Amino acid sequence: MYCPHCKHPDSRVIDSRAAEDGTAIRRRRSCPACGRRFTTQETVILMVAKRSGVTEPFNRDKIVRGVRRACQGRPVSEDQLAILAQRAEDAIRCRGSGEVPSHEVGLAILGPLRDLDEVAYLRFASVYRGFESLADFEEEIATLRRERKPDRDRARRAGDESERGIPPEGTPEPSRPGADGAGLEPAGLGAGGAGPEPAGLGAGGAGPEPADQQHTDQQEQRAAAR
Numbered sequence: 019m020y021c022p023h024c025k026h027p028d029s030r031v032i033d034s035r036a037a038e039d040g041t042a043i044r045r046r047r048s049c050p051a052c053g054r055r056f057t058t059q060e061t062v063i064l065m066v067a068k069r070s071g072v073t074e075p076f077n078r079d080k081i082v083r084g085v086r087r088a089c090q091g092r093p094v095s096e097d098q099l100a101i102l103a104q105r106a107e108d109a110i111r112c113r114g115s116g117e118v119p120s121h122e123v124g125l126a127i128l129g130p131l132r133d134l135d136e137v138a139y140l141r142f143a144s145v146y147r148g149f150e151s152l153a154d155f156e157e158e159i160a161t162l163r164r165e166r167k168p169d170r171d172r173a174r175r176a177g178d179e180s181e182r183g184i185p186p187e188g189t190p191e192p193s194r195p196g197a198d199g200a201g202l203e204p205a206g207l208g209a210g211g212a213g214p215e216p217a218g219l220g221a222g223g224a225g226p227e228p229a230d231q232q233h234t235d236q237q238e239q240r241a242a243a244r
Contacts, residue, residue: 019047019058026051041111065117073117078103081127088142092135105130136162
């Protein structure tokens with residue numbers, strides 16, 4: 019490769035690294051004549067066959083330019099356009115073919131563009147698919163609505179359950195007190211579950227003796243002692 023600085027017809031590779039997810043190789047080169055260094059990048063050439071029969075190298079910038087026109091006036095940034103072009107190129111290269119028809123490039127654009135902006139998708143599809151009447155637009159819009167209906171139904175059900183206080187699917191039930199689900203025993207219960215014993219009970223559980231009965235017992239004890 020010619021040196022871009024002094025036009026020397028030879029250069030030496032001093033470093034090589036994979037780039038763009040392995041679809042390209044970036045090489046660092048040095049010129050033996052002037053000693054200056056420069057970087058080159060090698061990629062597999064993907065050819066696109068047009069309807070006229072002419073073939074040309076795949077150009078990602080052409081995708082960006084075509085989609086940019088369809089996105090005119092829409093809230094789509096340049097970064098989003100670049101990501102869309104990358105997704106379309108990845109989908110084409112994953113087919114493993116060195117030459118693809120131009121209509122397959124358009125099909126690879128439609129999917130990511132529909133996810134990005136539906137209005138821009140309709141504009142691009144109307145040109146790419148050659149819409150000729152309002153019925154073509156209505157049919158495409160109906161298709162978009164059918165594809166979005168399951169998502170809207172799921173969102174509506176989730177909103178209704180949230181308003182009724184129903185937890186989402188997969189939410190664990192709140193734990194109950196006690197290992198076996200029984201409630202906690204009230205404070206003061208004995209081991210057998212009975213209520214607390216009233217104060218002043220004797221060992222046998224009987225009530226306290228009356229004062230007259232205690233006095234009579236003392237007199238009998240004194241008489242016996244005499």
